[in-house]
Structure formats: structure tokens, C-alpha cells
Amino acid sequence: MQKVWLYLENGMFFEANSFGASGTSVGEIVFNTSLTGYQEIITDPSYAGQFITFTMPEIGNVGVNKDDNESSKPHCSGVIVRAYNEEYSNYRAEGSLANMLKEHNIIGICDIDTRHITKTLRESGAMMMIASTEISSKEELAKKLQASPRIEDINYIKIVSTKEAYVHKSGAWNPEKLAYNPAMMSNKKVVVLDFGVKRNILNELVESGLEVEVIPSTFSGDDLIARYEAGEIGGVFLSNGPGDPLTLTEEVAEVRKLLDKNIPIFAICLGHQMLSIAHGYDTYKLKFGQHGGNHPVANKGVVEITAQNHNYSVPDNIDEVAEITHINLFDNTIEGVKYKNKPIFSVQHHPEASPGPHESKYVFAEFADMVKESK
Structure with missing residues (x-):
């Protein structure tokens, strides 16, 4: 895994690990409380332009398969989880979540305190954020986020x-x-x-x-x-x-x-x-x-x-x-x-x-x- 850095528009800054694609992505961060169905959630087109924070701590353990996709590909800006499981176990599985995210150029973020993020969103509300495996400077991330369009400015x-x-x-x-x-x-x-x-x-x-x-x-x-x-x-x-x-x-x-x-x-x-x-x-x-x-x-x-x-x-x-x-x-x-x-x-x-x-x-x-x- 490589490092990934996150900056939220309220000024919070995190360093975590990345299990998905490399690069830089901007979007609105929200949290999802579902205990199962992470593949269906990630491939729901309604999440276009958003980072999905899962409150369920263990994600990836049943892999992915083509039949459970809700659309042709994921459209979200990124996926944030507490613990990512690369070793999956399910008779229907055809590959790992990490490989699916890499295939579609979606950033995956793990080894981060998702409970803290969720509590922050509950108190401060959904907000814009930026994540990057390329930019580690808080100041540079903040500048890039400020220059990016907000979710309400884009017809997704x-x-x-x-x-x-x-x-x-x-x-x-x-x-x-x-x-x-x-x-x-x-x-x-x-x-x-x-x-x-x-x-x-x-x-x-x-x-x-x-x-x-x-x-x-x-x-x-x-x-x-x-x-x-x-x-x-x-x-x-x-x-x-x-x-x-x-x-x-x-x-x-x-x-x-x-x-x-x-x-x-x-x-x-x-x-x-x-x-x-x-x-x-x-x-x-x-x-x-x-x-x-x-x-x-x-x-x-x-x-x-x-x-x-x-x-x-x-x-x-x-x-x-x-x-x-x-x-x-x-x-x-x-x-x-x-x-x-x-x-x-x-x-x-x-x-x-x-x-x-x-x-x-x-x-x-x-x-x-x-x-x-x-x-």
C-alpha cells in the first residue's frame, strides 16, 4: 500500500494508506451506516462526486462479482474504510475490491479513524474534501480543493x-x-x-x-x-x-x-x-x-x-x-x-x-x- 493524504474543507488533515487507484480526487464526503452490500453501494451512480465513508469497520472480506453491480462501474470519488481486507472469502467472489477500484481509477483509503470522521460529519455536516497519493502538503491540498468546483456546481x-x-x-x-x-x-x-x-x-x-x-x-x-x-x-x-x-x-x-x-x-x-x-x-x-x-x-x-x-x-x-x-x-x-x-x-x-x-x-x-x- 502507498500513502494517501486527505484534507477536509473544515481544515482537518489526515495521512492514511491507499488500497485503490493512485492519483488525486475531489468530492463531497458522506458516511454510510450499512453493515453489508458495500459493492452495491460503491456502484450506485447516486454517489457520483462523493467519497463514501463506511461505518462498518471491515470492508472487502467477500470480494466483488459482476452480478452485484448496480451500474456498469463505480462513479464515486473515493472509498474510505477503517480496515480493508484484501483476502476475500465468498463462493460468488470474482476478484478483490481493490482491483475493482484500480480498474476504474477510484481511490481507496484505509487505516483511518472512520468513527472520528463520521462524528465530525454528524456535527459539522457533509463537506467537500480532497484525497491524493501524489500531494502530501496540507497547504497545497487546501489550495487545490478551494479551486475545485463544489458538488452543487456539477450536473452529474x-x-x-x-x-x-x-x-x-x-x-x-x-x-x-x-x-x-x-x-x-x-x-x-x-x-x-x-x-x-x-x-x-x-x-x-x-x-x-x-x-x-x-x-x-x-x-x-x-x-x-x-x-x-x-x-x-x-x-x-x-x-x-x-x-x-x-x-x-x-x-x-x-x-x-x-x-x-x-x-x-x-x-x-x-x-x-x-x-x-x-x-x-x-x-x-x-x-x-x-x-x-x-x-x-x-x-x-x-x-x-x-x-x-x-x-x-x-x-x-x-x-x-x-x-x-x-x-x-x-x-x-x-x-x-x-x-x-x-x-x-x-x-x-x-x-x-x-x-x-x-x-x-x-x-x-x-x-x-x-x-x-x-x-
Whole structure:
């Protein structure tokens, strides 16, 4: 391992070891409290532009494999862990986490006090940082960080979104030939607006009986309206994704065109936030966000355990246009809404992540039923 140096915008400076790629990387540092699923977390496109600090101290012990990736590659700025295990043991493993990070030029940082970092983020909030295996000077790192754009200055969905439309046919834990059976489909196609969609979201949409077409973030709202009115599609899904939703002015403008056309719409995470903005209710940034796999959410008196990954929330006064259906029991932020007099609903958490024991995967079936009942 080689040395790596970290500088946080609050002035904190660390020396640690690197198990990933060499180089210099800038991003926003957040922490994730999940005990398992580090590969799925690292390959979630929503982490583009962020350093992921794992509170779970031992990372790497089950290696990695191609089937557990949530996207084609990791988009995060770096990975920070207390102890990295190069020797992995799992019958599904195909390689080490270190090799995956090196392959995709992602910095891996270990042998550092992640508990101290997490407590700092809880007290001071998420912040920008820089990590380098090349620069050891605190002053030089601080200067380079100050000159770098902040996460809210970058439209990351242009980086992570697909460049060409495609059809997704695989279901959850099922290869294409088993999951995609045209005779079992609802004969209703939904279009997924890819802002950084996780693969398992697409799997769950297929499992619910929908045909799934994924299109780039450079979509046209008018084209989608025309396709719906022609009966070619039965609904639209807005995906998760990275960055500050308030930077997505062009994309939100296209979403706004869909709102009064009676098109069934379902959204998760960033898509949930974009729907709020499109209705005239701007999002706000949380102190350190919600990132983990054990967040309790109340759904009309029923407590569900959810996976979370977001730094932004929709405002409380959205109840003027939507029924609030889900509330986070950690901080009382809004986790789900259903818009009044419209076939539109959304959730902030990630029902596809299946954290157990009482989950939220039913929302995919609700969307499928809505689509099947559409014109």
C-alpha cells in the first residue's frame, strides 16, 4: 500500500494508506451506516462526486462479482474504510475490491479513524474534501480543493446517464430468459428516465410485469406525451441519481410538461425531488443526509425498514399539493408523497434495496397496477 493524504474543507488533515487507484480526487464526503452490500453501494451512480465513508469497520472480506453491480462501474470519488481486507472469502467472489477500484481509477483509503470522521460529519455536516497519493502538503491540498468546483456546481447526471435508449429484460435474481416472458407482461411499456438508475430498480419493474425501456436524461417531455397519447407507453418512471436537484433546470422543465397529462408517474430518490421542484416546491439540503440500510419509515402507522441514499429533501409545505404518505422516523423528513388528483407518486428511500424485514417493495406493484389501468 502507498500513502494517501486527505484534507477536509473544515481544515482537518489526515495521512492514511491507499488500497485503490493512485492519483488525486475531489468530492463531497458522506458516511454510510450499512453493515453489508458495500459493492452495491460503491456502484450506485447516486454517489457520483462523493467519497463514501463506511461505518462498518471491515470492508472487502467477500470480494466483488459482476452480478452485484448496480451500474456498469463505480462513479464515486473515493472509498474510505477503517480496515480493508484484501483476502476475500465468498463462493460468488470474482476478484478483490481493490482491483475493482484500480480498474476504474477510484481511490481507496484505509487505516483511518472512520468513527472520528463520521462524528465530525454528524456535527459539522457533509463537506467537500480532497484525497491524493501524489500531494502530501496540507497547504497545497487546501489550495487545490478551494479551486475545485463544489458538488452543487456539477450536473452529474450527464455523466452517469445512458447515452442510448435500451430495453431492460432481467428481473430480480432472474436472468433475462427467466424473467422476461412476453406472455406474462402487462402489455404496457414504461419509460425510465435515467438520471443514474440502479440496476435493481429496473429488475423490480420487470418483476412487477412491466416492459421497461430506459432512455437518456436528455429526453423530450413532448415526445413522451405523444407516445403516451398514441398508446405506445403506459407510464413514466423517474430514477435516482447524483448531485443537487436544483441544478437540473433543463430536466425539470421537461418533467413539468408531463404533470397535467394524466400519465402515471412513479419516482424514487432524485426523481422524487425533481417532481417536487417541478410542482414548484424547491428541495433543501440536509445537514449530513441519509445513507444506510436501516432507516425506519412510517407509512400510515406501519413501520418499514428502508435503505437510504440522499442529501436533499422535499419541503414540508408540499402537503399543499400532495398527500404525505411516508415519514422518516429518524428526523421526520418526508419520505413519500402522492400528488392530489394525479396518478403520480414518489418515495425518497430505495424500496429495491430489500433491507428487510418489513420492506417497501410493494410500491412497484402499485405502479404496475396504475400503469395497467391507464388508457
